[in-house]
Amino acid sequence: MSKHPTRGSIPSMETSGEALKDETVIVVLGASGDLAKKKTFPALFALFQQGFLPKDAHIVGYARTKMDEQEFHKRETQYLKKSSDDEELAKKFDSDVEEFKKISTYVSGPYDEDSGFQELLKHIEELEGKREGKGQNRVFYMALPPSVFTVVAAGLKKNCYSKNGINRIIIEKPFGKDLESCREMMSALKAEWAENETYRIDHYLGKEMIKNMLVMRFGNVVLDASFNRSFISNIQITFKEPFGTEGRGGYFDEFGIIRDVCQNHLMQTLSVLAMERPVSFSAEDIRDEKVKVLRCIPPIKREDVLLGQYTASGDKPGYHDDDTVPKDSVSPTFAAMVLWVNNPRWEGVPFIMKAGKGLSRSHSVLIASQSLTRT
Numbered sequence: 574m575s576k577h578p579t580r581g582s583i584p585s586m587e588t589s590g591e592a593l594k595d596e597t598v599i600v601v602l603g604a605s606g607d608l609a610k611k612k613t614f615p616a617l618f619a620l621f622q623q624g625f626l627p628k629d630a631h632i633v634g635y636a637r638t639k640m641d642e643q644e645f646h647k648r649e650t651q652y653l654k655k656s657s658d659d660e661e662l663a664k665k666f667d668s669d670v671e672e673f674k675k676i677s678t679y680v681s682g683p684y685d686e687d688s689g690f691q692e693l694l695k696h697i698e699e700l701e702g703k704r705e706g707k708g709q710n711r712v713f714y715m716a717l718p719p720s721v722f723t724v725v726a727a728g729l730k731k732n733c734y735s736k737n738g739i740n741r742i743i744i745e746k747p748f749g750k751d752l753e754s755c756r757e758m759m760s761a762l763k764a765e766w767a768e769n770e771t772y773r774i775d776h777y778l779g780k781e782m783i784k785n786m787l788v789m790r791f792g793n794v795v796l797d798a799s800f801n802r803s804f805i806s807n808i809q810i811t812f813k814e815p816f817g818t819e820g821r822g823g824y825f826d827e828f829g830i831i832r833d834v835c836q837n838h839l840m841q842t843l844s845v846l847a848m849e850r851p852v853s854f855s856a857e858d859i860r861d862e863k864v865k866v867l868r869c870i871p872p873i874k875r876e877d878v879l880l881g882q883y884t885a886s887g888d889k890p891g892y893h894d895d896d897t898v899p900k901d902s903v904s905p906t907f908a909a910m911v912l913w914v915n916n917p918r919w920e921g922v923p924f925i926m927k928a929g930k931g932l933s934r935s936h937s938v939l940i941a942s943q944s945l946t947r948t
């Protein structure tokens with residue numbers, strides 16, 4: 574939320590949105606779920622610890638699951654980690670966790686009824702009323718399956734939109750299931766929320782590996798010169814997770830591994846890897862180069878795709894053993910496919926993408942195999 578470039582990043586890649594500094598309520602919808610506990614709350618905690626949250630920020634979890642505050646705090650803090658590179662922060666970890674709990678509350682309610690959002694509004698207004706300042710900024714973070722983004726966005730706009738402050742809505746990939754549903758979702762969102770209020774996230778773009786790739790490719794003349802079909806025989810982009818869905822069937826089963834990670838995280842990785850040098854490192858210029866790469870990729874052939882589903886092994890459950898997964902599900906949890914980028918740099922070089930859950934070990938790699946024989 575800071576405007577200032579962080580250490581080690583490329584300055585012109587930073588966003589230029591207005592930073593929220595004054596009193597803000599941050600609502601995490603889907604607060605009972607996997608994304609919220611593994612990523613959203615730890616990220617908010619890191620901002621809290623380092624003093625980057627807006628002034629007097631308050632966090633409100635919202636989901637259908639009924640739980641008391643103690644249970645919510647337990648889930649909220651279970652993935653928080655002590656800093657390993659900042660001794661000062663590490664020392665304050667326990668007391669900071671307690672302070673973090675004090676600014677976090679939970680409201681339970683449905684996603685498709687005004688009554689739930691009215692309860693949420695009542696709670697937000699109580700929090701805002703206790704403040705000395707006048708800030709009524711509200712951030713709504715959707716840690717929810719895309720199937721409910723539209724209805725929740727409309728319910729929030731109707732019931733919880735602040736008329737006296739800045740509003741933001743944040744959605745996570747995948748943005749729909751295909752081009753048509755994506756367009757429908759985006760136009761439904763646009764009808765309620767202005768573009769400068771809407772933030773779309775693919776968290777792989779924030780990973781060091783991806784950010785470093787830009788620096789490595791375009792800051793290293795030798796590497797850049799050899800990064801093409803004359804020197805590279807194939808490129809492999811692999812995502813492996815040693816764990817399965819673990820209760821995430823409510824979201825995952827409807828989408829499957831291709832829509833969960835291939836279409837977004839791995840395609841983003843591929844496009845950053847394959848693109849030409851952008852005119853500048855501004856978001857728009859990078860996006861334009863990525864789009865050019867994507868337009869050179871023909872539809873993937875069915876015979877170039879392998880799909881699978883993990884089954885039980887030893888004491889590890891299979892996909893169908895997860896209670897949140899339908900017993901007759903044929904949703905893929907593993908996919909491997911070959912893509913081609915038909916442009917002068919990459920013509921004839923297979924890009925092999927592999928992604929799977931419930932595999933032998935954790936692995937996120939990129940391999941560019943060298944070959945000096947291609948002409």
Ligand SMILES: NC(=O)C1=CN([C@@H]2O[C@H](COP(=O)(O)OP(=O)(O)OC[C@H]3O[C@@H](n4cnc5c(N)ncnc54)[C@H](OP(=O)(O)O)[C@@H]3O)[C@@H](O)[C@H]2O)C=CC1
Binds near residue numbers: 605717720823833
């Ligand atoms: N998990 C991760 O590491 C990451 C996930 N994401 C994205 O976050 C979003 C949510 O994923 P995740 O948290 O993993 O999924 P979950 O299955 O954990 O879903 C989150 C919450 O949404 C509610 N929910 C689940 N299924 C449904 C449904 N069919 N209809 C309505 N509500 C439902 C549940 O809350 P309740 O029942 O209490 O209302 C659940 O706790 C997805 O878009 C995913 O792509 C992005 C990056 C990383």
Ligand SMILES: O=C1O[C@H](COP(=O)(O)O)[C@@H](O)[C@H](O)[C@H]1O
Binds near residue numbers: 814834
């Ligand atoms: O978006 C998602 O990403 C996670 C993997 O993220 P990572 O940062 O831990 O690599 C994945 O588990 C999840 O299925 C998917 O929705």
